[in-house]
Amino acid sequence: MFNFFRPAKKIDFSKMLLNDLYRYALSLCQQSDQAYDLVQSSCEKALKQGTEQDKLKPFMMTCIRNEYFDLFRRAKLSLVIDEKLQDEQLVNEQHVIQQLDSIMINKQHVSLVLKTLSIDERELLFLWAVEGFSMQEIALQTNIARGTLLSRLSRLKKRLQNDFPHLVREVS
């Protein structure tokens, strides 16, 4: 009854927000229908939760991520690699970012390369390139240690150069 006296929180899903979320979902699942479903589900959760407008995007991104990984885990038993074991060698963030920035690629080959990447790698690249997150922000968003993320990026860069020498070039 007391809800009657409490004004309902007005939530506005702007086109820009929805498209950002869709792209993020797409970076995870790579299927437009599934990405749309993930966005819709996150909208429903935000409405149910009554999330404040300024916290909408991080909340919905977390919803999308959690839901996708739940679905993914159910659908497939994946080989879990303890990446911490591989992170013994400390990686310098600035160095890794510089290496990534130096990679030149043909626009037409981007989607081809993305298809060969793992979900974690695609998400990492999306948050870094499109959302413009720092490694610390990505660590907070994905709940993955910053060192692990840097190692992942470093390995990714090497793999791109090895797997796609004809598509990817490094500029000095």
Added chain:
Amino acid sequence: MKTPEKNAPLKQNLQAHYETQCLSEHQLEKLQNLATDNTVDKNTSNNKSTMRSLLAVAASALLAISIYVVNFTGLNYGDISKEIAYNHNSQMQMEVFSESIDDIQSHLNRLGFSLIESAFLTGDDWEFVGGRYCSISGKIAAQLQIKNLDTSKIYTYYQAKLPDQFFNLIQDKEVSVDGVKVKMWQENGLLMGLAK
């Protein structure tokens, strides 16, 4: 939108790649409508819950009034009718004998209310015999004797001031107590009783 060059940094081309991925207008509209529908649903649900609450309050109020009416009006009927029947059977001596209600009234001057001639006992058929003080439910009342001219039967007739809280709540009632038929009703703010 600036088209990225063919060979461009990975970051730039990733941005350009994702920029081309958009929801259709229909999908955007559908998702935006979720927020609108949710607000409407919440308002409707609030209205429904308010309506339900109001109905519950109304039902509770009705129940409380019913209990009040039953307890405060119903129970007195039993007590009062017993007192009336007892007084009737006692055949106590009248303090004043007169056919005039005014004479009886002037004698019973401590009643605190004026005796009335009931619309149900019209002057042509009925005649006052006399009256005395009595009490009904601890309140001072007039016990009158009245004669039916057609049958020559004597009835005991009571008038008492009705407490304010019972105003308009007393309904006509006829009960039989110890072989005495007692009829009760409300008239001009007085509780009237007739025993035969």
